[in-house]
Amino acid sequence: MRISFTKMHGLGNDFVVIDGQAQILPELSPAAVRNIADRHGGIGCDQLILLEASDKADSKMRIFNADGSEVEACGNAARAVAVLLGEKAALETAGGVIALTPAEGGASVDMGTPRFGWEEIPLQMPMNTNRMPVAWDGLENPAAVNVGNPHVIFFVENVADVPLSDLGPQIEHDPLFPERVNVNVASVKDRKTIELRVWERGAGLTKACGTGACATAAAAIRRGLTEKRVIVHLPGGALEIEQAGDGRLTMTGPATESFRGSFEWDDFA
Numbered sequence: 001m002r003i004s005f006t007k008m009h010g011l012g013n014d015f016v017v018i019d020g021q022a023q024i025l026p027e028l029s030p031a032a033v034r035n036i037a038d039r040h041g042g043i044g045c046d047q048l049i050l051l052e053a054s055d056k057a058d059s060k061m062r063i064f065n066a067d068g069s070e071v072e073a074c075g076n077a078a079r080a081v082a083v084l085l086g087e088k089a090a091l092e093t094a095g096g097v098i099a100l101t102p103a104e105g106g107a108s109v110d111m112g113t114p115r116f117g118w119e120e121i122p123l124q125m126p127m128n129t130n131r132m133p134v135a136w137d138g139l140e141n142p143a144a145v146n147v148g149n150p151h152v153i154f155f156v157e158n159v160a161d162v163p164l165s166d167l168g169p170q171i172e173h174d175p176l177f178p179e180r181v182n183v184n185v186a187s188v189k190d191r192k193t194i195e196l197r198v199w200e201r202g203a204g205l206t207k208a209c210g211t212g213a214c215a216t217a218a219a220a221i222r223r224g225l226t227e228k229r230v231i232v233h234l235p236g237g238a239l240e241i242e243q244a245g246d247g248r249l250t251m252t253g254p255a256t257e258s259f260r261g262s263f264e265w266d267d268f269a
């Protein structure tokens, strides 16, 4: 069975997008996702995105990390789907319904309201999520935020000095995070500017992480480090995050279609 897909990216965080509304897709096993996402022999992507019908919104977006895990949110992919749909839309995700508004060369996404309760992250035990009393090899006192998916944010002087490929997996898999965690290291340059690098749960170092930018901005605003509208600079480019008076976060940035293709399902199943 041939499956059509669209290869897309948001600031270099790349996706294989499959429209399950336009074609019948067999159930996606974690192994099939890993094979498709594999950059050596597969199509290659950070996340596989499956669009399905929804009875709560215009469409449903299912998000699978390269390791095969299905997760709740993906900010960069939300912008990519907005470009693909080409019109305003509500998108059901496991992390809640988000609102897409296509813009020139990308999109704005209402990512909803960040959650800060220790059990909402979730953490394994009660803890102050604004400044957690924990440390890993010099990375200390992070914040934790859930923006549909779980994030831990370390504010540091210089993000380039952090050995994130070593510390990222250690922190991602620490038992303090029962559902694992996306690991963000951020440097606040001024009250409107953050530099960010992310070790993503289930995908590793990526060129950009939309939910990471949202979570980091929410944590910085909560600590009083920045204004409510910040530019977050990631290795792949910049995103604008704004928090409204009601607490909702809006993320604005580019998204690009790379190419369209198809593959034989049995080659990856």
Ligand SMILES: N[C@H](CCC[C@H](N)C(=O)O)C(=O)O
Residues within 6 Å of the ligand: 013, 046, 047, 063, 065, 071, 072, 073, 074, 075, 076, 077, 149, 150, 182, 200, 201, 202, 203, 206, 208, 209, 210, 211, 212
């Ligand atoms: N790795 C994330 C999912 C993808 C998030 C990222 N690619 C984004 O743009 O938000 C997680 O396991 O929660």
